[in-house]
Amino acid sequence: MIEGCLAWQQEGLNPPAIAHDATEAYFAQEDTFAQWVEERCVTAAGQWGIGAQLWQSWNAWTEANNERPGTRKAFAEAMASHGYPAKKSQGVRGYAGIDLKPGRRACTDEA
Secondary structure (H helix, E strand, O other), rough: OHHHHHHHHHOOOOOOHHHHHHHHHHHHOHHHHHHHHHHEEEEEEEEEHEEEEEEEEHHHHHOOOOOOOOOHHHHHHHHHHHHOEEEEEEEEEEEEEEOOOOOOOOOOOOO
16 A cells, blocks of 8 residues: 555556546547637648637637637637737737638638
């Protein structure tokens, strides 16, 4: 019992790979923000998207998928945590590394 406790303190729980993979798959499936990025956005170095357009697209996507969009602040935090930092270009607020896919800039974002 003591050896097991010492191993746990040094190494942590070390769940089996199958449990780790299943957990990762679950969280990936539940990451609605990442799903929106995959469906509606293009990501790459050099991309830059206008914040208001991205926010509008996110809102339209969440409504179409019966999800809650959250606040604009939460959206900005999600962008940052997913690797898209806020940037200004020519006085316009936006995000680096991401933009809407071509044809996704319409006001209704139904393209």
